[in-house]
Amino acid sequence: MTQVIRTALRVEGIVQGVGFRPFVYSLATGLGLGGLVGNDVDGVFAEIEGPPATVREFLRRLEREAPPLARIERVTTSAMPPAGTASFTIAPSGPAGRRRTLVAADTATCADCLRELSDPADRRYRYPFINCTNCGPRFTIVRDVPYDRPLTTMAGFAMCQPCAAEYHDPADRRYHAQPTCCPACGPRLALLGAAGEPLDLGEPLTGDSLGAAAELLGDGRIVAVKGLGGYHLAADAARDDAVAALRARKHREDKPFAVLAAGLAAA
Structure with a gap:
């Protein structure tokens, strides 16, 4: 009869919001192991x-093959x-308690999402809030830990059937x-005027915020530009009048702006 053991693991560090539970799930099922994985306030x-021998192999690969984030x-x-x-x-x-785990930083759009973003046949074509397990917002959408959707600012956006199937x-x-x-279930872009009213510049830009x-x-x-962590004020750096107006409004007469x-070629 084959000997069977059961090992409890605790993994600490930046292990929430980076696809760690799906990674553990895939690794364990690929090795034919039983058990469970979850998040709590510690990680x-x-x-x-x-x-x-298989459990040892799992532990060896756990750290060696961890998700990139x-x-x-x-x-x-x-x-x-x-x-x-x-x-x-x-x-x-796990239940709420004193928060000790770390939350990953927001991460730039990955190559897979960029391919989808530029593919007219993809349902997320040109969707500005595209993300996946390997990229996108993390720290700036967290309201509490464990890092689960109900504890993020995405809680108010119910997933559509295709998104839920992927999830x-x-x-x-x-x-x-x-x-x-x-686009069917997530946040959307909107262009608003200074008083908060919707702006429509007319054709061919109607609907293209x-x-x-x-x-x-x-x-x-x-x-x-309202982003995840605040507002980014944008002006055309090649127009002296626009930069001067921004300097006047910001009371920033001398300090350089980011460009x-x-x-590199454009810079």
Whole structure:
């Protein structure tokens, strides 16, 4: 009869919001191990059950193959009595308590999402809030830990059926990606005037908030871009009148502004 052991794990560091639970799930199921994984205020907890050599292989690969955004600070293990569990599950998050876990920083759009963003056949084509397990907002949408969707500013956006299917599919890169959304169910761009009223620059820009904002910048106007962590004031750096207006409004007569360029050649 094959010997079976069960090992409890505690993983600390930046392990929430980086696809760590889906990674553990895939690693464990790929090795034929049973058990569970979940989030709590300390980080990630897991229980792994199977043959000793396979459990050791799991522990070896856990740190070596961790998701790119993860930063493991500590892994502790302890022996448990086997429970006869053959399947592996993602458990509900642990109870609230004193917060000790770290939350990942917001991360630039990954190459996979950029490909979808520029693909006219993709349902997220040109969707500005595109993200997945490997990129997108983290720290600036968190309201509390454990890092789960109900404790983020995405809680008010109910996932549509296609997004929910991706979120619950262990083989999908948006598996348990808390900010996941699309044009049908997520945040949308809007162009508003100084008094908060919707702006419509007319055809061909009707409905194209991003294009209309670019048009205003080209006309020397100042645009406040509401981001995840506040507002970014934008003006055309090549227009002296626009920069002068921004300096006057900011009372920033001498201190340099940051300049955004498409690349080194443009800069």
